[in-house]
Amino acid sequence: MNPPNDRTSNSQKVLDSIIRAHLKEQAPYEAKSFNPDDISVDTKLRNLDGNENPFGPSPLVGKAIAASEELHLYPDHLQKEMRTALSGYTGVHSDNIIVGNGCDELIDLLIKIAIDPNDIVLEAVPTFGMYSFTTKSHGGQVVSVDRTETFDLDVPAILESSQKSKMIFLASPNNPTGNLLPWEHLKTILDLPILVVVDETYYEFSKITFAERLNEYPNLVVLRSFSKWAGLAGLRIGYGMMHSSLVEQLLRTKPPYSVSKPAEIAMLTSLKDKEYLLSNVDKILNEQIRMATLVRSLPRWKVWPSHGNFLLCEHREYTGRFLTEYLAKSGVFVRPFSHPRLQNSIRVSAALPEDTDALIELLSLLN
Ligand SMILES: Cc1ncc(COP(=O)(O)O)c(C=O)c1O
Known part of the structure; x- marks a missing residue:
């Protein structure tokens, strides 16, 4: 880099004034x-x-991507084939499913559609860092409620903090503590008028899901990932199950082609080779x-x-x-x-x- 002259130091000032202040301050x-x-x-x-x-992934994944004659085409932004395949895998209707560029993109989209600057997102710490990171990057406020000695939820503290909040993220199993969210705790939280996002990224390891509760609770969202069980962390595929009106809103907000064609092929092939x-x-x-x-x-x-x-x-x-x-x-x-x-x-x-x-x-x- 050359030493700054008047022009470059001025451009630096201009760029600094353009970038949103809260993002400049946020730790990576x-x-x-x-x-x-x-x-x-x-x-x-x-x-x-x-x-x-x-x-790693199923050995069929690399072959299927290499054999594809559609890599020059944009993927289907309505994700019909993927949502139908996931419906077969999960037993949840395809209208209630959306696919994202990793579970991370769905966390981002859910916060984006719900959180105005200074709205509150709850989390139970220690937990996965992307809930607070993403909330802050959208200008929201994070309220972190400590877990108990055994890393269970402190439900009374959550209920108390929930009054001004719009949504809560709960991972089950929780990363990094490994413990599950008991239904009794979740049930109490689902009765609150907030969006309750249960992150089941490790579902295939725990084999415990709350997806069958989706019909009863329109404020429940269940997230999953292909990064861990299917070895596709590098291709970025996650999905969410939720009320169809939320799916519609997310599809309207999401960049249409964020799940790439190779990722789509990898996901469909993984489901065919799930055993x-x-x-x-x-x-x-x-x-x-x-x-x-x-x-x-x-x-x-x-x-x-x-x-x-x-x-x-x-x-x-x-x-x-x-x-x-x-x-x-x-x-x-x-x-x-x-x-x-x-x-x-x-x-x-x-x-x-x-x-x-x-x-x-x-x-x-x-x-
Ligand atoms: C609890 C939890 N949620 C979400 C993710 C991110 O998943 P993905 O790779 O699908 O974005 C991780 C990754 O470690 C995680 O531990």
Whole structure:
């Protein structure tokens, strides 16, 4: 870059005055915690920090995309084929389904259609960071209600905070704590006059859903993803199930082609090969159980029970940041958190047996 002259410093001022003030102040989303460039080239990298699927997509996906003769065409903005296929998979009517560029896009769209500047969105922390990140980027206010000692919802505190809010996000299983949302808690919250978004991104691992409650509660939205169980995190496919009037509004607001043609092909192919993908889910769950047993057998570790493809592991002395850096130096990437309750915790994704073995070997060297 050249040193700034009058013209460039003036353009910088003009650009600064154009960008919305609240966005300039917003901290970026912390997606990856460690830079792989800092690691020596011969170290094997193990990505246990993104809850990605170590088996990848169905082998039929790459073949189907390569064989497509429609990559030069825009995808169907009304998503007819995908919504019909998802209706077969979920048992929910296609009028009540919408597909997005990852579950992240649906979180974004729901906030976009509901939240005026300064409207309140509730969340129960610790939880997935995109609910607050996206709310803030749309100029909304986030009210974060602390979970209890066992990471369950503090329902009375939520009811109290709900009075001025428009919507709440509840993940089940919750990321990063791994616990489920009990129906008794959800039922109480659904009686409030707010939009209740239940994020079931890890549904295929927990096998527990609230989708069958959609007919009873028009204010319920259930979100799901193909990133985890179907190994399509890189292609970005999520979907939401909700009242048909909400689907219509989201379809009107959504950029029409945000779900790409390759993503559409990948999703349809994954549903055709779901037995294979669900057998991988079983393997990942077995590995999650084995990893929990092994970490628990090490001194000073607590492992929270999890219904997802990840474990929240808490150490009695070391901070999550220290543990993350220590493991990353040997190529094992895990996720630390800034929430005060998770100061000494890391989230580790369940992957292949050799990944667990490498993790355990490193953790057992700590003293
Ligand atoms: C609870 C939760 N919701 C949503 C997402 C994002 O899903 P997608 O990859 O479909 O955008 C994640 C990803 O980690 C998640 O943990």
